[in-house]
Amino acid sequence: MMECKVIFTIARQFGSGGRDVGKKLAESLGIPFYDKSLIQIAAKESGIEESLFHSVDEEPSNSFWDALTINANIFGSLTSTYSSMPINDKLFIIQSNVIKNVAAKESCVIVGRCADYILRDEPGLIRVFVHGKEEDKLHRIIHQYGVPEADAKGLMVKTDKKRSSYYNYYADGKWGRAENYDLALNTSALGIDGAVELIKRYREIKCNK
């Protein structure tokens, strides 16, 4: 039904409901939605164990992983520069290619994983950042994600720190800075449905320009 190809990337604070916004947006437009599912595709396409992708998902390179001895066979067919890379960086490259491939095919929604940066040259890109008030995020983390109240704040801070380091390590800008996104939204002010509606309106304006 879409005359105009658009790739939505959704970066989001933990607990902001950004994933829900992306999922509802994709459903409402009838286009594919990708989040952790990208990992399955990346694992399948690369032949690398899915659990390895999960263990470094949205985490930047660090000394632990840098020091890890990698099974040389996995990367044996690649260049020597590539072989000497930390494993997170290799998985990042594999996942980047998966992201570029799904984006090349058709309109879609991609959550997290630096997709806004990876797809920065894509003309149909709409880079969204979703955030919210701390009290609303904690409420969602506890009541919707089922995290015990005592752990919610710590998990929220830690998850955003990880996302931020991952982004700041691989992308050019700083995670959460407005200038990296075409549209940044506050779900505490708009609600999930309001956010979806506004993003759809953004798409219409962009497609009718």
Place this chain on the structure above:
Amino acid sequence: MMECKVIFTIARQFGSGGRDVGKKLAESLGIPFYDKSLIQIAAKESGIEESLFHSVDEEPSNSFWDALTINANIFGSLTSTYSSMPINDKLFIIQSNVIKNVAAKESCVIVGRCADYILRDEPGLIRVFVHGKEEDKLHRIIHQYGVPEADAKGLMVKTDKKRSSYYNYYADGKWGRAENYDLALNTSALGIDGAVELIKRYREIKCNK
């Protein structure tokens, strides 16, 4: 014509066209628009020389101003805590009161001057941040604002630094971080008119909730 009172605050990168967005938005909704004009009101209401407000406009406290001996008569009627404040802080308080007063009256658009932070408890507040690609901002600075090409980049960087320090000094958050705003927009992607249209749509969603 507006059934629902809304105060739009527009923070903006220099050259992004944020002021134009605010002005067009105000015109289109038939509501007052405030930017530097707030200074005239502040000067008139406080009896302080307008040039003094201009000289510290969107600049944080600094040692130069801190060291300045202020005419004691100006602040004579105020508390001693207030009297010992740096002059920028006093002017900030005076201007904050002007901003609160104009916002209390009716729907309006206010550009810059930490209005998003000053009005943070206002229920009808919509905090907007406007940014753009460097090349587009430079083009606007040179061709629309008439700044010589050789000075454009320096002025852009310096102006944003000033705005950022002013905001970071007086507000709680960091200028330009998505989480401080309800809506952050990229005029390079949307254009001025597209930005105005999206902000109006935001208002409709908020008012119909």
